[in-house]
Amino acid sequence: xxxxxxxxxxxxxxxxxxxxxxxxxxxxxxxxxxxxxxxxxxxxxxxxxxxxxxxxxxxxxxxxxxxxxxxxxxxxxxxxxxxxxxxxxxxxxxxxxxxxxxxxxxxxxxxxxxxxxxxxxxxxxxxxxxxxxxxxxxxxxxxxxxxxxxxxxxxxxxxxxxxxxxxxxxxxxxxxxxxxxxxxxxxxxxxxxxxxxxxxxxxxxxxxxxxxxxxxxxxxxxxxxxxxxxxxxxxxxxxxxxxxxxxxxxxxxxxxxxxxxxxxxxxxxxxxxxxxxxxxxxxxxxxxxxxxxxxxxxxxxxxxxxxxxxx
Numbered sequence: 550x551x552x553x554x555x556x557x558x559x560x561x562x563x564x565x566x567x568x569x570x571x572x573x574x575x576x577x578x579x580x581x582x583x584x585x586x587x588x589x590x591x592x593x594x595x596x597x598x599x600x601x602x603x604x605x606x607x608x609x610x611x612x613x614x615x616x617x618x619x620x621x622x623x624x625x626x627x628x629x630x631x632x633x634x635x636x637x638x639x640x641x642x643x644x645x646x647x648x649x650x651x652x653x654x655x656x657x658x659x660x661x662x663x664x665x666x667x668x669x670x671x672x673x674x675x676x677x678x679x680x681x682x683x684x685x686x687x688x689x690x691x692x693x694x695x696x697x698x699x700x701x702x703x704x705x706x707x708x709x710x711x712x713x714x715x716x717x718x719x720x721x722x723x724x725x726x727x728x729x730x731x732x733x734x735x736x737x738x739x740x741x742x743x744x745x746x747x748x749x750x751x752x753x754x755x756x757x758x759x760x761x762x763x764x765x766x767x768x769x770x771x772x773x774x775x776x777x778x779x780x781x782x783x784x785x786x787x788x789x790x791x792x793x794x795x796x797x798x799x800x801x802x803x804x805x806x807x808x809x810x811x812x813x814x815x816x817x818x819x820x821x822x823x824x825x826x827x828x829x830x831x832x833x834x835x836x837x838x839x840x841x842x843x844x845x846x847x848x849x850x851x852x853x854x855x856x857x858x859x860x
Contacts, residue, residue, distance in 0.1 A: 584632040585825050585859050590614045590751050590758075590818040593666035595792040596686045596725060597646030597653030598762050598780065598800035598809025599674025603690035603735070605697070605711060605722045606743060606762030606773065606782055606789075607646055607812045610656045610797030611666035611683025611704030612728035616751050616820075622683065622704040622728035622759065628664075633859060638662040640833055641854040645792055645812030646800065651675030653800060655682055659815040660854075670698035670708060672725065672762065672802050672809055680708065684744060687711065687723030687764050687802055690735050697723045697732060709734040709741040709764065722782065724773045725761030725799030732761040739771045740764030740784065740802060746777025751818050752849065753841030762799035762810060765789055775801055780810035795851050817850040821859070830855030 593610030612622030619627050643657035646668065652675055656668030670682030673689040680686030684705030685698030690712055697708025709723030712735030721735030727744025735741050743761035750756075760777025765784065772782035772789075778796025782804065783789040789801030792813025800810030821827065823846050829835050832855030837848045848857075 584634060585821055587631050587633055588616045588751060588820040589631065589661050589664060590616065590749055591659050591661050591664050591666045592759050592797035592815045593659045593668045593683050594643035594645040594656030594815045595797045595799040595812030596656050596669035596671045596680055596682055597648050597812045598789050598802045599653050599672035599689055600648060600650055600803045600808045601674050602806055603720050603722045603765045603767060604674040604803045604809055605672035605687030605689045605708065606725040606764050606802035607653050607672045607792065607799030608670035608680060608682050608684035608686045608698060608700065608708050608725035609705055609727045609746065609759040609761050609779060609799050610643060610669040610815045611701055612747055612759040612797065613664055613666045613704060614749060616749055619749055620747055622747060623700060623702055623706060625703050635860050637856050637858050640817055640850055640857050642817055642850050642852050643668055643815040645814045646671055648808050648811050653809050655680060656812045659817055661817050661819065667701045667704055669725065669797065669799050669812055672800065684726035684728060684761055687725050687732055687741060690720035690722040697726065700726045706731040706744050708732045711735050721766040722764035722802040724764045725779060727761040727776060727779065728759035733773065735764050738766060740766040740773035740782040742773045743775040743779040743799065751820050752847050759797040762792060762801040765802035765804045768805045772804060778813050783807050814852065818847060820845050820847045826860045828858040830857060
């Protein structure tokens with residue numbers, strides 16, 4: 550515990566740390582003028598799709614937002630407004646999950662201050678384990694029961710179940726969950742459609758991000774499409790499509806003895822008053838726009854990890 554030693558004889562308006570003396574009320578008031586109102590969009594990396602015969606798609610990276618009038622992931626309304634003191638805060642942009650033999654890999658989390666988004670769940674490819682994450686990965690189209698992975702409350706939805714009717718000729722994988730909806734399950738000769746993303750206008754333009762990858766199917770059948778940055782599944786002997794960079798989209802699920810798609814990298818977007826300055830550490834890649842939304846600056850972080858300083 551720290552102790553603040555206020556002056557014994559303050560004068561009206563005298564500032565001390567983040568407090569100011571109010572002579573009329575004879576109290577120290579919190580100096581709200583020093584607080585910086587920040588809106589954020591923090592999206593983690595999407596999960597990688599599974600590889601092999603009709604394997605599950607990757608789930609979208611966790612989606613967290615406090616933009617007024619918009620939604621955060623998982624069908625909830627925006628998180629609480631955020632007012633910060635000038636100072637130093639960590640930022641990390643999560644990488645997308647990679648392509649591996651069998652299961653894909655989970656996406657990496659993204660961070661701004663105390664706000665952390667969970668990486669997207671991997672597409673199931675070989676193990677009984679399903680890929681939980683920000684949004685869940687899809688189940689594989691193999692014999693038995695293969696449910697999709699669970700999403701994280703307030704960040705995304707579950708992945709879709711794999712389909713197999715007892716014949717190796719009739720199987721398809723589940724789609725990855727998205728920030729805006731559950732990934733569809735595989736169906737007869739049809740891979741699941743990726744879960745939808747969430748649209749935000751934090752940059753001044755409406756952009757949908759954090760969609761799930763599409764489920765894979767066998768050659769000549771129908772693969773599932775990805776949504777809002779999610780990669781398409783494969784129904785050929787070619788690899789599935791990767792999620793789009795800086796959307797947190799999940800990678801597509803594999804077709805017939807092919808590779809899944811890698812997850813798309815995440816993104817962190819901060820909107821703050823144009824009168825304030827944000828100094829960005831060298832370990833981060835970013836751009837700042839001071840034109841698109843009058844009265845505000847919007848800084849978009851596309852890769853790396855480091856700290857930023859508000860002043």
